[in-house]
Amino acid sequence: MVSKGGSEALLQALLNVAQTAQPDYSILLPLLRLLAKVGQRDRKFGLKVQKLDAIDVTLSLARKNLTHHLNLIHCLWVLRVYASSVSAGTKLGINGAMELLFKVITPYTKKHSRTVRAATEVLAALLKSKSNSRRAVNRGYLCELLRLYQDWHRCDASNRYIHVRRGLLLCLKHITNIRSARETFLSARGLEILFTTAQDCLDSKLLDPIVTTVAQILRKCYPKGPLPLATVHSSYSFSLPGSVSSESPRAVLEDGYEDDGEEEVEKDLDNEDLEHKEEDDDLETDVNKLSSKPGLDRPEEELEQYEAMCPELSLAFQVQQRCREPNGTRRLKWLVYPRGGQSRAGSTKSIPDYRVLAFPDFWGHQPPPYCQSLLERKYGVQRAKIFEDVSRLIQPSEVIDRVVFDLDGRSPSSTDAPDCLRFYSKFESGNLRKATQVRKFEYDLILNSDVNSVQHHQWFYFEVSAMKPAVPYRFNIINCEKVNSQFNYGMQPVMYSVKEALQGKPHWIRVGSDICYYKNHYRRRAATAGGARGKSYYTLTFTITFPHGEDVCYLAYHYPYTYSALMSHLDILEETRNPKKVYYRQQTLCQTLGGNPCPLLTITAVPESKSSDDLEQFRNRPYVVLMARVHPGESNASWVMKGTVEFLVSGDPIAELLRKCFIFKIIPMLNPDGVINGNHRCSLSGDDLNRQWLAPSCQLHPTIYHTKGLLYYLCSVGRAPLVFCDYHGHSQKKNVFLYGCSIKETLWQAGCTVNTAVVTEDVGYRTLPKILDKVAPAFVMSSCSFLVEKSRESTARVVVWREIGVLRSYTMENTYCGCSHGLYKGLQIGTRELEEMGAKFCLGLLILQLKSLPCSKKLMAQAAALLDLEEEIADHWAQRSE
Numbered sequence: 001m002v003s004k005g006g007s008e009a010l011l012q013a014l015l016n017v018a019q020t021a022q023p024d025y026s027i028l029l030p031l032l033r034l035l036a037k038v039g040q041r042d043r044k045f046g047l048k049v050q051k052l053d054a055i056d057v058t059l060s061l062a063r064k065n066l067t068h069h070l071n072l073i074h075c076l077w078v079l080r081v082y083a084s085s086v087s088a089g090t091k092l093g094i095n096g097a098m099e100l101l102f103k104v105i106t107p108y109t110k111k112h113s114r115t116v117r118a119a120t121e122v123l124a125a126l127l128k129s130k131s132n133s134r135r136a137v138n139r140g141y142l143c144e145l146l147r148l149y150q151d152w153h154r155c156d157a158s159n160r161y162i163h164v165r166r167g168l169l170l171c172l173k174h175i176t177n178i179r180s181a182r183e184t185f186l187s188a189r190g191l192e193i194l195f196t197t198a199q200d201c202l203d204s205k206l207l208d209p210i211v212t213t214v215a216q217i218l219r220k221c222y223p224k225g226p227l228p229l230a231t232v233h234s235s236y237s238f239s240l241p242g243s244v245s246s247e248s249p250r251a252v253l254e255d256g257y258e259d260d261g262e263e264e265v266e267k268d269l270d271n272e273d274l275e276h277k278e279e280d281d282d283l284e285t286d287v288n289k290l291s292s293k294p295g296l297d298r299p300e301e302e303l304e305q306y307e308a309m310c311p312e313l314s315l316a317f318q319v320q321q322r323c324r325e326p327n328g329t330r331r332l333k334w335l336v337y338p339r340g341g342q343s344r345a346g347s348t349k350s351i352p353d354y355r356v357l358a359f360p361d362f363w364g365h366q367p368p369p370y371c372q373s374l375l376e377r378k379y380g381v382q383r384a385k386i387f388e389d390v391s392r393l394i395q396p397s398e399v400i401d402r403v404v405f406d407l408d409g410r411s412p413s414s415t416d417a418p419d420c421l422r423f424y425s426k427f428e429s430g431n432l433r434k435a436t437q438v439r440k441f442e443y444d445l446i447l448n449s450d451v452n453s454v455q456h457h458q459w460f461y462f463e464v465s466a467m468k469p470a471v472p473y474r475f476n477i478i479n480c481e482k483v484n485s486q487f488n489y490g491m492q493p494v495m496y497s498v499k500e501a502l503q504g505k506p507h508w509i510r511v512g513s514d515i516c517y518y519k520n521h522y523r524r525r526a527a528t529a530g531g532a533r534g535k536s537y538y539t540l541t542f543t544i545t546f547p548h549g550e551d552v553c554y555l556a557y558h559y560p561y562t563y564s565a566l567m568s569h570l571d572i573l574e575e576t577r578n579p580k581k582v583y584y585r586q587q588t589l590c591q592t593l594g595g596n597p598c599p600l601l602t603i604t605a606v607p608e609s610k611s612s613d614d615l616e617q618f619r620n621r622p623y624v625v626l627m628a629r630v631h632p633g634e635s636n637a638s639w640v641m642k643g644t645v646e647f648l649v650s651g652d653p654i655a656e657l658l659r660k661c662f663i664f665k666i667i668p669m670l671n672p673d674g675v676i677n678g679n680h681r682c683s684l685s686g687d688d689l690n691r692q693w694l695a696p697s698c699q700l701h702p703t704i705y706h707t708k709g710l711l712y713y714l715c716s717v718g719r720a721p722l723v724f725c726d727y728h729g730h731s732q733k734k735n736v737f738l739y740g741c742s743i744k745e746t747l748w749q750a751g752c753t754v755n756t757a758v759v760t761e762d763v764g765y766r767t768l769p770k771i772l773d774k775v776a777p778a779f780v781m782s783s784c785s786f787l788v789e790k791s792r793e794s795t796a797r798v799v800v801w802r803e804i805g806v807l808r809s810y811t812m813e814n815t816y817c818g819c820s821h822g823l824y825k826g827l828q829i830g831t832r833e834l835e836e837m838g839a840k841f842c843l844g845l846l847i848l849q850l851k852s853l854p855c856s857k858k859l860m861a862q863a864a865a866l867l868d869l870e871e872e873i874a875d876h877w878a879q880r881s882e
Helices: 006-018 025-041 045-051 054-064 069-083 086-094 097-105 113-126 130-138 141-155 162-175 179-187 190-199 205-221 272-276 287-291 300-309 359-363 381-394 498-502 563-576 612-619 635-648 653-661 672-676 702-716 743-749 763-775 796-804 831-852 857-867 870-881
Strands: 402-406 422-424 434-439 442-446 461-465 472-480 494-497 508-510 513-523 536-545 552-556 582-591 597-605 623-628 663-667 723-730 736-739 808-815
Touching: 006 025, 006 045, 006 054, 025 045, 025 069, 045 054, 045 069, 045 086, 054 069, 054 086, 054 097, 069 086, 069 097, 069 113, 086 097, 086 113, 086 130, 097 113, 097 130, 097 141, 113 162, 130 141, 130 162, 130 179, 141 162, 141 179, 141 190, 162 190, 162 205, 179 190, 179 205, 190 205, 190 381, 205 381, 205 513, 287 743, 300 582, 300 702, 359 498, 359 552, 381 513, 381 536, 402 422, 472 513, 494 498, 498 552, 563 582, 563 597, 563 635, 563 672, 582 702, 597 635, 597 653, 597 702, 623 635, 623 702, 635 653, 635 663, 635 723, 635 808, 635 831, 653 831, 653 857, 663 702, 702 796, 723 796, 723 831, 736 763, 763 808, 763 831, 796 808, 808 831, 831 857
Parallel strands: 442 472, 623 663, 623 723, 723 808
Antiparallel strands: 402 434, 422 461, 434 442, 461 552, 472 536, 494 508, 494 552, 513 536, 582 597, 597 663, 736 808
């Protein structure tokens, strides 16, 4: 009907009937009902209404029928559709629609409640317009709305008029999208009024629409303010090479705050579909950029330095002896498992010059002997926390507001602040900047930004002590930045108890109840929000009842894995490997900005003999390059890498076969400085190292510069990696999956026409993820993506694919949370599952070699015995013989 001009015909009929001296309402009322229905389906209805001058005619009809409610309600239904158009709604406001509506809804009366409900719906739609909202504020309508809402709330004891009450709340919700309305709302004690009335509604599920809308208004109108910090810059500063000042610039004053635009409002997030929204407008559609392979980003002679990092290619190969440090001293063991040994942390260089070792690094960690389910979201937990936050403002007498830990100043002693928790974070990978006691058992926590940065607050790791037994403590991390988090979908933080460890249970376990993640009233400086003004921080809140009183516990975003732990772990592997079978060499790729060595591992099988044939087979094995932890807060990537490296040097028959098939070059921690200093995203330069691969700086990004140089060198000697994979963590999704690179899939997804005669592509990039989908319980093929985004052009995955020419160039994304498919469905991910994923990735590489790549009959036979792949192998050889 709309496409055939039905809207225009109905509007013209309305004009013809309404403008007669005595309108025939037997015709007019059905016509108005039909208009209301058709108008909802016509996207251009507002323009058509204005073009035919139907607004004034409809308003005039409504004014003539103020006392004839049957006729009036029909007019209101049509006005509601008009108001859904911004331009038509604005014109309605100019032409006196709001004055008319207030005559309908005031004074308070339960008579003709159906008409009042329709009028509030029209008014709520009109108030989506900023100009209408300003007009309403100037004429005192906001205060009138508050009074009306109080009247309806007080007199609706039987809850028969919920729709009217919520309609009034929607009017308040929309009008307070502008700053002047929020100021008027606060001065009229709107926070107190809505907070108080909502308390009467909390126990009835029937009133959830009321409570939810009140919570949205309260959060929006809560006065915005800066974080209680002198500066949002990191507490730690680092002088970069070539810089004049020894301290990073610090801004003490916050930006001015002016936000007269529409407020961003979150819903009570209970729908996981929000996790999977993807945007396609970032896809690279330039075929030349997708397929280009630029030349070297450095002089070719510089590549000679990387020859020393590939001694396995030398004709003078000899089985290497046990590697030692340059000074000849052996490293000390790290306790990966319980009890004994010491840490190597004393040689780790940090900005704060850490002198204290976190107990979990000293004592070690064992995965608990059980799996933990995803936490079931408690209904209404988010709005309950918002009400508790608002109560601080309107009931200030209950707020203690006592700083109990502060990196930037003197933290009070136990005698200065008795009867409160003690906090500490001055240890490797630790991150907690400030803790404030706000109620007896509630604390606001502020995270430190990345060094030389003003943002990236996600990773936390701190010690807490002096707790009381059987007491629920609430923790609020108030300067998170992401708009959503897996903490809204079943994820819990992790905890390590010293008393539990001493009793033989040295486990990091998932803990916490009443967990949610929501936007708060602390505003961000434009510099911390990509130049956008008026953005807010987010709160992660969780409640913990500690297992023991007077314990020392550690809380973290995810299972910590420090640099010192890595280096000590590598020592253990070197000591326990079988040197007759495992070629294992640990070198230093480069020194980091902070002066820490970045380790480079080479793992393969020792040649079966020193014969020329065996040495030739050794040197001709294809390379696989793996790396992890470019983002320091993604500790899950290190646990996966731990599983990979441990498996590769193990005596497992599959590992032995893998070593015969490949030479592995592994950089297990690409950003040691960031890990050491408790960063989430960046290195000491303040840069996201995974956005520096196009043109890394030798001075500022040494680990990226030399990793890329090593890849260039392998390519220059005809040994470009068969597989490249960068291990990461993903904070917004469940499961484990790969990102790869495909020209065709990117163009198809972007809606571009693909000339298959010009764009040819080997689909082998899909083989490995398909294999992992079958062999790795945590892996999900349907979550994988092979699209190339413009914003990712400087990442390792894309640059290695484009410049080094590696078809199978991947990012492996590992969830912080848990799994939604397969064997681990409904379970949170643990260190055991992460390490298993690292081992299963190795298995996937072996099957890839057997199914897709040239391989000797001897290796094929060995694999058949191990993997029971006779059928696949037979098919493979049949295809090759053809």
